[in-house]
Each structure stands twice: as structure tokens, then as C-alpha cells.
Amino acid sequence: MVNKIMTNTSDHNSNEKISGLSFEEKKIWEIIEKVPDPEIPVLTVADLGIIRKVAYNPAENIAEVTITPTYSGCPAMDVIAMTIRMALMQKGYKNIKIHSVLSPAWTTEWMSETARQKLKAYGIAPPNPQQSVCHPTAFQAEEAVQCPRCNSYHTKLISQFGSTPCKSFYQCQDCQEPFDYFKCH
Amino acid sequence: MDNSDNNSISKTLQQRPRLEALIDYVIHLADTSIILGHRNSEWTGHGPVLEQDIAISNIALDLIGQARNFYQYAAKLINENPGAYSFSTGFDRDVTEDDLAYLRDVWNYKNYLITEQPNGDWAQTILRQFLFSAWQFLFFEQLKKSTDAQLAAIAEKSIKETVYHLRWSSEWVIRLGDGTTESHQRMLNAINDFLNFTGELFEPAAYELALLSDGVSVDIKSLKADWTERVMTIFDEATLPFIKPGWSQNGGKKGVHTEHLGFILAEMQYLQRAYPNSIW
Numbered sequence: 375m376v377n378k379i380m381t382n383t384s385d386h387n388s389n390e391k392i393s394g395l396s397f398e399e400k401k402i403w404e405i406i407e408k409v410p411d412p413e414i415p416v417l418t419v420a421d422l423g424i425i426r427k428v429a430y431n432p433a434e435n436i437a438e439v440t441i442t443p444t445y446s447g448c449p450a451m452d453v454i455a456m457t458i459r460m461a462l463m464q465k466g467y468k469n470i471k472i473h474s475v476l477s478p479a480w481t482t483e484w485m486s487e488t489a490r491q492k493l494k495a496y497g498i499a500p501p502n503p504q505q506s507v508c509h510p511t512a513f514q515a516e517e518a519v520q521c522p523r524c525n526s527y528h529t530k531l532i533s534q535f536g537s538t539p540c541k542s543f544y545q546c547q548d549c550q551e552p553f554d555y556f557k558c559h
Numbered sequence: 560m561d562n563s564d565n566n567s568i569s570k571t572l573q574q575r576p577r578l579e580a581l582i583d584y585v586i587h588l589a590d591t592s593i594i595l596g597h598r599n600s601e602w603t604g605h606g607p608v609l610e611q612d613i614a615i616s617n618i619a620l621d622l623i624g625q626a627r628n629f630y631q632y633a634a635k636l637i638n639e640n641p642g643a644y645s646f647s648t649g650f651d652r653d654v655t656e657d658d659l660a661y662l663r664d665v666w667n668y669k670n671y672l673i674t675e676q677p678n679g680d681w682a683q684t685i686l687r688q689f690l691f692s693a694w695q696f697l698f699f700e701q702l703k704k705s706t707d708a709q710l711a712a713i714a715e716k717s718i719k720e721t722v723y724h725l726r727w728s729s730e731w732v733i734r735l736g737d738g739t740t741e742s743h744q745r746m747l748n749a750i751n752d753f754l755n756f757t758g759e760l761f762e763p764a765a766y767e768l769a770l771l772s773d774g775v776s777v778d779i780k781s782l783k784a785d786w787t788e789r790v791m792t793i794f795d796e797a798t799l800p801f802i803k804p805g806w807s808q809n810g811g812k813k814g815v816h817t818e819h820l821g822f823i824l825a826e827m828q829y830l831q832r833a834y835p836n837s838i839w
Binding site: 443445446447448449475476477478479480481532533534535536537539543557559 | 596610611613614616617618620621622623624625627628708709711712713715716717719720723726727
């Protein structure tokens with residue numbers, strides 16, 4: 375069950391969006407997909423599922439990229455938009471338009487399986503594939519979060535809010551290691 | 560002049576009051592989020608413990624992010640419809656989100672009064688956040704269904720964050736209310752200070768009513784029963800009494816504010832007022 379969900383999310387993330395792109399649009403995609411998240415540099419914007427659309431207008435030579443914010447106030451979004459612009463400029467694109475769309479709202483379900491593994495290797499617990507506490511009716515429910523170091527589920531929530539908007543703070547009760555959890559959203 | 564021109568002019572005239580109401584409504588939502596976000600940000604570096612300092616700062620960031628989305632939308636509507644809304648920066652350029660936040664004075668701000676009240680102690684900050692988040696959650700649930708696509712999109716995005724705010728503030732209300740004699744007393748004081756400001760959350764302004772029939776705005780009166788029930792559930796668990804306020808202080812949505820807003824704006828707007836158009 376869990377595996378199935380994960381396969382679906384990674385399909386949703388990149389392959390679906392790349393198929394159907396023109397040659398030039400694929401080139402743009404390949405340039406910008408490597409742009410790292412400024413706060414979690416092991417992840418790229420493609421890993422996070424932030425890139426929603428890439429378009430190229432050959433008549434006016436305009437490269438258009440549509441991104442979606444992770445959190446409304448996440449300061450990384452401005453940096454990401456600027457880094458995408460610079461990456462395209464370095465490859466010779468002059469007319470670049472970057473749009474931001476809010477709907478459908480970004481969710482951690484769009485994060486690819488590769489991204490989840492990279493996060494874990496980096497020491498951040500990846501978001502659980504199935505959201506269990508993102509609703510107020512689940513108030514006070516505890517989520518089973520796995521320690522990224524010793525894999526124990528015997529962990530404790532320290533704070534719902536962490537060093538960036540997308541993370542909460544946990545501690546492992548077995549190996550005692552404190553760690554960040556990329557919270558479900 | 561041919562017929563189609565005639566039609567489009569009369570259409571524009573008909574739409575103008577509606578457009579004005581829409582811009583007022585969007586700005587009202589933006590102002591509410593930015594003022595509470597600003598208030599919460601005053602805790603940054605002063606929180607009772609590091610984790611909670613980070614938590615309240617995160618909530619501030621989410622609220623300011625919501626405000627940006629609303630202000631950007633309002634600025635777009637103003638720029639696309641010249642003359643439809645009485646706001647001018649005096650500069651020869653398009654209106655930006657920053658102009659709307661930094662270049663309007665107290666009487667043009669339309670935030671709810673509860674958001675501008677001073678932080679007080681931690682109990683007051685917690686209670687204000689809880690009363691507001693409980694309302695905002697119900698509000699965004701409805702705004703998600705707005706016939707205005709951009710408002711619906713902002714609500715769809717923001718509600719995910721509001722859920723975390725509601726959860727966090729609910730847990731704190733319980734911890735403090737059902738805590739020590741001292742923390743319980745401080746929550747009672749906070750209830751006494753803030754409940755009078757909650758009536759306004761269910762009193763629609765003229766611009767809200769104007770947008771109700773075509774499904775743009777939320778019928779906030781209809782949220783009251785659900786809100787009261789949710790608040791009472793948490794208060795029960797926190798061993799706190801829910802005392803129905805005998806009167807409620809209104810006016811924020813119409814630009815009639817408590818004395819506190821002027822001080823917030825003086826600090827928040829100082830830089831743009833002293834050095835117009837400055838960027839860094």
C-alpha cells in the first residue's frame with residue numbers, strides 16, 4: 375500500500391510533466407530542475423514538486439516557468455525564483471517569465487521517492503506518505519515519525535514548528551538524537 | 560460609437576461598485592493577516608523558550624505570507640482597472656503589494672480589532688491566536704468555495720497552515736488553562752480582555768454583503784455557531800469558562816480602530832515613509 379502511493383507520487387512529480395514538452399521546453403526543464411532549495415540544498419526544485427509548468431514561445435523567444443509556493447510565507451520562494459531566472463540567463467535566455475500559482479495547493483505528496491531518500495540521508499525525516507495529522511479533527515493525534523538515524527519509531531515531538539516553515543522538531547527516544555521532520559502538508 | 564462600445568461602457572459602470580467592494584474585501588483580508596503577523600513577529604527573539612519563539616515566528620511568517628498573496632491580488636485588480644479604486648501612491652508606476660501595506664494610514668486599514676491588540680503576556684498572545692485561528696480555519700473552509708478563483712486559491716493554500724496554528728494554540732490554551740493557579744488566572748484575564756473583540760468576526764461590512772449574493776465573500780454570520788462550539792470544547796478541556804460577552808467592540812473593518820494600530824503602522828511603515836520607494 376505504502377509502496378504504491380510512493381510510486382504514484384514520483385510519477386506525478388516529473389515524468390508526467392516532462393512528457394508532452396517540446397524540444398526547447400525539455401531543455402528549459404533540464405536547466406531548472408537542478409536548482410537547489412536554498413534551505414535544504416540536497417533537494418532540487420524538481421524533487422520538491424515546485425515546478426508546475428514549463429513553456430517556450432519560439433516567436434518571441436520567451437521562457438515561461440510556473441512554480442508553486444510550499445508555504446505562503448516561505449522566504450525560500452523568492453530565492454528559488456531568482457535562482458531559476460539566473461540559471462536560464464546563464465544559458466542565454468533573455469526573456470524569462472516566472473509565474474506563481476497557488477492552486478492546486480502544494481502538498482508533500484508531490485515529493486518524489488528519490489527526494490525522500492535524499493532527505494533521510496541528509497538527516498531530515500521525510501514526510502510520511504499518508505497524511506494523518508493535517509486536520510484539526512485529528513487534534514492531539516501523534517504521528518509515527520521514524521528516526522532518520524536509527525530507524526526507530528520510538529520518537530517524540532518536541533515542537534510543531536522548526537527551523538523552517540516546512541519542518542517540525544523531534545527527538546528519538548532510542549538513540550536520543552534530535553532531528554527535523556519535514557512535516558506533512 | 561458602435562453598439563459593442565456602448566455595451567462595454569455600461570457594463571464597466573455596472574461592475575464598478577462591485578469591483579470596489581471586491582478590492583475592499585481583499586484588502587480587509589490582507590490587513591487582518593498582516594497585522595496579526597506583525598504582532599506575532601514582535602515575539603521573535605523574546606519568546607519564553609526557544610522552541611516557542613520559533614513557533615510564534617513561524618506563525619507570523621505564514622500570516623505575512625497570506626497577507627502578501629491578498630495584497631498582490633488587490634494590487635493586480637487596482638492596476639487592471641484604473642480609476643475603479645481610490646488609492647494612489649503619487650508615483651508614476653503600477654501599485655505594488657508593498658504600497659498597499661506601507662502607504663495606507665490607520666483609517667484605511669480594515670483589519671479586525673482583535674489582531675491589533677497588544678501581545679500582553681504569553682497567555683494573551685496564545686488566546687488571541689486561538690480565538691482567531693479557530694475563526695480563520697472555518698473562514699478559509701468557506702472561502703475555498705468562493706466563486707472568485709484567486710480568493711479560493713489563496714484559501715486552499717492558507718488553510719493548511721491555519722490547521723497547524725489552530726492545533727498549536729489549542730494545545731497551549733489547554734496547557735495554560737489546566738496548568739498552575741497562576742497560568743489559569745492569566746488565561747482568565749486574557750479571556751476578559753479579548754472575548755469582547757470576537758463579535759466583530761461575525762459582523763459583515765458593507766463590502767462583504769455586496770459580494771455575498773454572487774458567492775464571492777463568505778457569509779461570516781453563519782460561522783458563529785460552529786466557532787463557539789469549537790472554542791467551548793477547548794475551553795472545557797482547559798477548565799476555562801466561556802463567558803458570552805455582553806457587548807462587542809466593532810469598527811476595524813470600517814477603518815475605526817483602537818489606539819494601538821497607529822503605533823504598529825508607525826513602526827512598520829517608517830522606512831517607506833522616511834525614504835519613499837527605497838529598496839534593498
